[in-house]
Amino acid sequence: MYRYTDFDTAFVAERNAQFRAQVERRIDGSLTEDEFKPLRLMNGLYLQLHAYMLRVAVPYGTLNSAQMRQLAMIADRWDKGYGHFTTRQNIQFNWPKLRDVPDMLDALAEVQMHAIQTSGNTIRNVTADHFAGAAADEIADPRPVAELIRQWSTDHPEFQFLPRKFKVAVTGSPNDRAVTKAHDIGLRMVRNDAGDAGFEVIVGGGLGRTPMIGKIINSFLPEADLLPYLEAIVSVWNLLGRRDNKYKSRIKITVHEHGLDDIRARVEERFALLKSAFTGIDQQLYAGIKADFAPPAFSTRDTGPFDLSYANDPVFRAWVDSNVNAHRAPGYAIAQISLKAHGATPGDATSDQMRLMADLAAQYGHDELRVSHEQNIVLPHVHKADLPAVHAALKTLGLATANIGKISDIIACPGMDYCALATARSIPVAQEIATRYNELKLENDIGDLKIKISGCINACGHHHVGHIGILGLDRAGVENYQITLGGDHTETAQVGQRTGPGFAYDEIVPAVERIVDTYLSERTDADETFIDTFRRVGMTPFKTALYGEAEKRAKAA
Amino acid sequence: MTQLINDTGFLTEDPAQWIPSDHIIDLTSDTDPAKLSDLLHGMELVRVDFPSFADGRGFTLARLIRQHGFQGHLRARGHVIADQYAMARRSGFDDVEIDDVLAARQPEAQWLARANWQDHDYQSRLRGLAA
Numbered sequence: 001m002y003r004y005t006d007f008d009t010a011f012v013a014e015r016n017a018q019f020r021a022q023v024e025r026r027i028d029g030s031l032t033e034d035e036f037k038p039l040r041l042m043n044g045l046y047l048q049l050h051a052y053m054l055r056v057a058v059p060y061g062t063l064n065s066a067q068m069r070q071l072a073m074i075a076d077r078w079d080k081g082y083g084h085f086t087t088r089q090n091i092q093f094n095w096p097k098l099r100d101v102p103d104m105l106d107a108l109a110e111v112q113m114h115a116i117q118t119s120g121n122t123i124r125n126v127t128a129d130h131f132a133g134a135a136a137d138e139i140a141d142p143r144p145v146a147e148l149i150r151q152w153s154t155d156h157p158e159f160q161f162l163p164r165k166f167k168v169a170v171t172g173s174p175n176d177r178a179v180t181k182a183h184d185i186g187l188r189m190v191r192n193d194a195g196d197a198g199f200e201v202i203v204g205g206g207l208g209r210t211p212m213i214g215k216i217i218n219s220f221l222p223e224a225d226l227l228p229y230l231e232a233i234v235s236v237w238n239l240l241g242r243r244d245n246k247y248k249s250r251i252k253i254t255v256h257e258h259g260l261d262d263i264r265a266r267v268e269e270r271f272a273l274l275k276s277a278f279t280g281i282d283q284q285l286y287a288g289i290k291a292d293f294a295p296p297a298f299s300t301r302d303t304g305p306f307d308l309s310y311a312n313d314p315v316f317r318a319w320v321d322s323n324v325n326a327h328r329a330p331g332y333a334i335a336q337i338s339l340k341a342h343g344a345t346p347g348d349a350t351s352d353q354m355r356l357m358a359d360l361a362a363q364y365g366h367d368e369l370r371v372s373h374e375q376n377i378v379l380p381h382v383h384k385a386d387l388p389a390v391h392a393a394l395k396t397l398g399l400a401t402a403n404i405g406k407i408s409d410i411i412a413c414p415g416m417d418y419c420a421l422a423t424a425r426s427i428p429v430a431q432e433i434a435t436r437y438n439e440l441k442l443e444n445d446i447g448d449l450k451i452k453i454s455g456c457i458n459a460c461g462h463h464h465v466g467h468i469g470i471l472g473l474d475r476a477g478v479e480n481y482q483i484t485l486g487g488d489h490t491e492t493a494q495v496g497q498r499t500g501p502g503f504a505y506d507e508i509v510p511a512v513e514r515i516v517d518t519y520l521s522e523r524t525d526a527d528e529t530f531i532d533t534f535r536r537v538g539m540t541p542f543k544t545a546l547y548g549e550a551e552k553r554a555k556a557a
Numbered sequence: 558m559t560q561l562i563n564d565t566g567f568l569t570e571d572p573a574q575w576i577p578s579d580h581i582i583d584l585t586s587d588t589d590p591a592k593l594s595d596l597l598h599g600m601e602l603v604r605v606d607f608p609s610f611a612d613g614r615g616f617t618l619a620r621l622i623r624q625h626g627f628q629g630h631l632r633a634r635g636h637v638i639a640d641q642y643a644m645a646r647r648s649g650f651d652d653v654e655i656d657d658v659l660a661a662r663q664p665e666a667q668w669l670a671r672a673n674w675q676d677h678d679y680q681s682r683l684r685g686l687a688a
Binding site for chain 2 (some may be wrong): 039130243
């Protein structure tokens with residue numbers, strides 16, 4: 001894992017001192033509310049529906065046990081004893097007081113963490129594949145690249161007052177677990193025909209009210225050109241992006257309005273101008289960062305305890321089958337801890353749960369944890385022989401739900417329960433769907449199915465790329481939920497199609513049931529997943545299931 | 558009236574006062590970067606306007622102006638707050654010009670607190686410049 005250099009430590013300390021002074025200068029009137037707002041946002045502090053919210057960066061989703069324990073301490077000392085893990089691999093505290101925030105930031109700095117650029121019109125926390133460094137299918141570890149970009153984007157003098165927020169994601173695997181095509185910039189680590197390392201650069205993806213799948217602006221960017229090329233893209237957009245309408249300011253709209261070829265030409269020209277400022281020192285630093293991410297010392301042990309439990313304990317077996325993934329090292333596994341217990345708030349963890357996960361990482365997981373964009377926690381390096389003990393410990397605090405990738409593993413934004421922008425509730429909808437399918441005991445039979453719920457058009461719940469997407473809107477003061485089908489968040493990314501008119505709050509769970517029932521009756525066999533069935537049969541049978549009777553009634557009338 | 562500010566604090570004299578007016582150009586924040594080369598020709602003082610502190614285009618314009626080889630005096634003028642002083646200097650500006658109302662609200666000490674802009678700078682580090 002990356003360890004702060006003296007430079008990083010001094011930087012964060014200086015930044016925290018600046019923020020402490022900014023809070024005081026707001027109170028004494030030196031800063032107007034308008035001026036203070038972007039300054040608090042670039043330090044992670046939002047003003048929400050009921051209170052402030054502090055969003056803490058978990059760079060590329062990687063944590064060690066000491067950091068997780070400190071998050072638990074912060075939750076207990078300054079919040080209500082829990083935190084919320086987000087779709088951008090961060091954690092949010094929902095109830096801090098403004099005067100406590102500088103102390104919270106200092107507590108984060110004690111464990112080499114911060115909340116810098118988790119909000120505001122800045123380059124946000126860089127995300128990466130949550131299986132990085134462990135996945136069997138990986139070409140290269142994306143975390144050193146993400147860390148290099150973190151350093152380059154942090155406090156970048158040109159890019160603190162951009163037209164809008166700017167998000168970057170990196171994947172080192174052909175199986176895209178970082179949703180790179182739905183980011184302002186997505187980077188896929190590739191090799192060219194000569195075997196040289198580089199990036200496929202994707203630009204202009206995004207969700208929100210105008211969902212766009214990113215486009216390839218450069219199919220092979222040599223590794224050494226990364227920072228000047230990123231700088232060229234953001235530089236072009238900073239001057240060209242619209243500042244007259246915040247709904248049209250993201251780079252996806254700039255690319256759409258000017259065309260990819262025009263943007264590419266501008267970027268190439270800007271790159272030629274900026275490149276000389278980089279002398280190769282960044283590549284030396286990159287090499288040093290890479291060394292920090294050397295794999296842990298994997299042990300060679302008998303997997304006997306695992307085999308025995310797997311054969312004899314059906315509950316353990318079910319958990320392994322859904323929550324455990326292939327690891328590149330022999331005898332090892334990637335274990336996912338579901339934060340989606342049926343009926344619970346997706347992504348929430350109590351301080352006790354955080355401490356337990358930290359203990360398990362320290363004891364069994366080479367001291368590493370990851371936050372996934374699907375709002376679960378990952379133990380990336382666990383020896384299979386230890387999985388029975390890990391599972392038994394997780395059960396004691398309700399963390400052993402065997403539902404990763406299943407219908408109840410729902411991404412949901414905070415919605416109207418917390419968020420000032422929301423137009424509808426999302427968390428209760430997720431809770432009701434999960435509870436319903438737990439009662440029906442159909443979850444394993446249904447198999448791989450991604451439901452994603454957003455409580456407003458800004459799409460923080462990624463509903464556009466859910467196999468079943470649910471968007472909660474406000475229709476004349478009443479919650480109304482639109483459904484999309486066929487969305488895909490992977491390397492074959494697609495935006496889902498709307499089924500038709502939306503559903504009232506009390507109709508949405510039955511509507512999901514009709515969709516799932518249609519899938520179960522239409523699929524060729526249990527091996528055909530929901531998304532494959534949808535691609536084969538199309539929208540029609542699902543529409544009929546949702547609206548058929550109503551349409552017949554309308555025609556009869 | 559306006560207040561000029563650099564690393565030494567509030568200035569009482571304009572360090573660019575000797576530059577004749579036909580060698581001075583004012584650029585708006587929506588200046589087309591493709592025209593910079595022509596606009597900068599023969600200029601010794603360039604003033605980039607910040608209509609609002611939230612409009613960050615001026616920082617990128619400054620960077621491009623320097624990258625085009627401009628060696629003269631570069632000034633950020635308008636609504637720039639003390640918290641942006643380091644950004645302005647790091648982007649290539651020599652000094653900042655703000656109105657007296659803002660100077661009264663954000664007195665000299667708040668600007669001097671950011672005069673250490675060469676420290677803790679990731680960009681210098683990544684570019685191999687002395688920090």
